[in-house]
Amino acid sequence: MTTVVEQGLFYLSALLAIAGALGTVASKSAIRAAMSLLVAIFGITGLYVTLSAQLLAAIQVMVYAGAVVVLFVFVIMLLGGQPDVKSDNRSLKARAVGVGLFALSAIVAAVLVARAGIGGPHIFDAPRPEFGSVAALGKVMFTDGVVAFELVGVLLTAAIVGVMAVARTRNVKAAAKDKEVTQ
Amino acid sequence: MTSIPLEFYLIVAAVIFVIGACGFLARRNALIALMSIELMLNAVNLTLVGFNRWYGDHHVGQMFAFFIIAVAAAEAAVGLAIVVALFRLKRTVRTDSVDLLKY
Numbered sequence: 001m002t003t004v005v006e007q008g009l010f011y012l013s014a015l016l017a018i019a020g021a022l023g024t025v026a027s028k029s030a031i032r033a034a035m036s037l038l039v040a041i042f043g044i045t046g047l048y049v050t051l052s053a054q055l056l057a058a059i060q061v062m063v064y065a066g067a068v069v070v071l072f073v074f075v076i077m078l079l080g081g082q083p084d085v086k087s088d089n090r091s092l093k094a095r096a097v098g099v100g101l102f103a104l105s106a107i108v109a110a111v112l113v114a115r116a117g118i119g120g121p122h123i124f125d126a127p128r129p130e131f132g133s134v135a136a137l138g139k140v141m142f143t144d145g146v147v148a149f150e151l152v153g154v155l156l157t158a159a160i161v162g163v164m165a166v167a168r169t170r171n172v173k174a175a176a177k178d179k180e181v182t183q
Numbered sequence: 184m185t186s187i188p189l190e191f192y193l194i195v196a197a198v199i200f201v202i203g204a205c206g207f208l209a210r211r212n213a214l215i216a217l218m219s220i221e222l223m224l225n226a227v228n229l230t231l232v233g234f235n236r237w238y239g240d241h242h243v244g245q246m247f248a249f250f251i252i253a254v255a256a257a258e259a260a261v262g263l264a265i266v267v268a269l270f271r272l273k274r275t276v277r278t279d280s281v282d283l284l285k286y
Contacts, residue, residue, distance in 0.1 A: 003186045010187045014195045021199045021222050025206025030214045030276075037218045040199070044225050047195065050187060051236045056228075056245055056252075063252050068221065068259045075263045076214060079270050098208065121188035124236055131239055140242040141249065148246075152253045159257035167264035169271075 006050055013046025034072045041065055053132045192233035200226035213269065213276045217262045224255045 020040025027033040041064040048057040130136045141149055203222030210216055228248040235244025266276055273280055 007186055010191070014191070017195060018198055018202070021202040024218050024222060025202055025210060025215065027215070030212060033212075033215045033218055037221060040222060041225065044199075044229055047192065047229055048232055051192065051232050053232050053236070053245055053248075056232060056248055059249065059252060063256055064221075064225075068256055071259060071263055072214065072218065075267060078267065079276060102205070121190055122237060123188050124185050125239065126185055127236070127239055131236075132242075132245065137242045137245055137249070141246050144243065145246045145250070148250055152250055156253060156257055159260050163260050163264040166261070167267045 009046055010050045013043045013050065015043070016040070017043030017047065019043075030076045031073065034069055034076060037072070038065055038069050041069065051132075052127045055132060055134050055137050189233055189237050193230060196226045196229040196233065199223075199229070211277050211279050213266050213278050214263075216278065217259060217266070220262075221255060221259060224251055224258075227251065 017040050020036045020038070020043055023036030024033045024040060027036055041060065045057045045060045048054075048060060200223050203219045203226060206219035206222070207216050210219065228251050231244040231248045231251070235242065235248075238244070269281060270276055
């Protein structure tokens with residue numbers, strides 16, 4: 001790929017990722033935030049492609065765009081539109097403390113990065129032909145990471161059981177009673 | 184892909200992480216707080232993949248990113264189940280109306 005194409009892909013993806021992230025945290029409505037999250041995820045997918053991590057880019061699209069964002073949208077639709085009440089009861093002092101802590105941590109981070117002395121730009125070497133391929137990543141995942149891989153399966157099973165335990169209705173009568181009380 | 188230095192990726196990842204952290208701390212909608220967590224996990228993944236591209240003789244960073252994606256999916260599922268249960272109880276998804284354990 002030529003330099004112009006890869007630079008264009010990088011800057012477009014970075015712009016999408018950052019704009020999507022800003023849209024996610026700044027949107028008034030949850031559904032707009034979910035759509036912005038989708039934009040951010042596609043931007044990060046483009047960045048993975050420029051880093052020659054093709055398998056991760058595919059997994060990112062499948063898992064995030066295909067599952068996580070759909071789950072978010074599903075829950076937003078299930079819960080209905082929330083009226084955005086402006087009842088923010090945090091005091092001015094609490095806000096000032098928050099902004100101050102944020103500025104302090106930003107300064108500390110900048111000082112630490114400056115002291116570390118990163119040195120000139122780290123230009124990547126050309127990747128090996130099999131870098132990021134399914135075979136290469138699968139090999140490391142089933143040798144060095146095989147225990148973690150199996151444990152991820154256990155984690156996902158536990159998460160599914162946990163979701164069913166948390167979100168199910170205990171019984172119909174109690175649910176009806178709950179509804180009566182809240183209304 | 185050899186024309187973009189590593190630092191650019193790290194800067195993009197840091198910006199996304201800070202945006203996600205600010206969103207998580209500032210927003211009072213539980214759904215948007217969960218989305219901010221997803222943003223932060225994605226930023227970490229981008230850092231891992233970028234460093235893995237720099238140390239290109241193995242794939243351990245990409246393997247970690249794969250596991251983080253799995254954990255993020257589990258976290259989103261459980262978090263959304265908690266939001267649904269919370270909505271059943273309180274008829275709202277705003278986190279400042281859930282302060283029973285605060286006092």
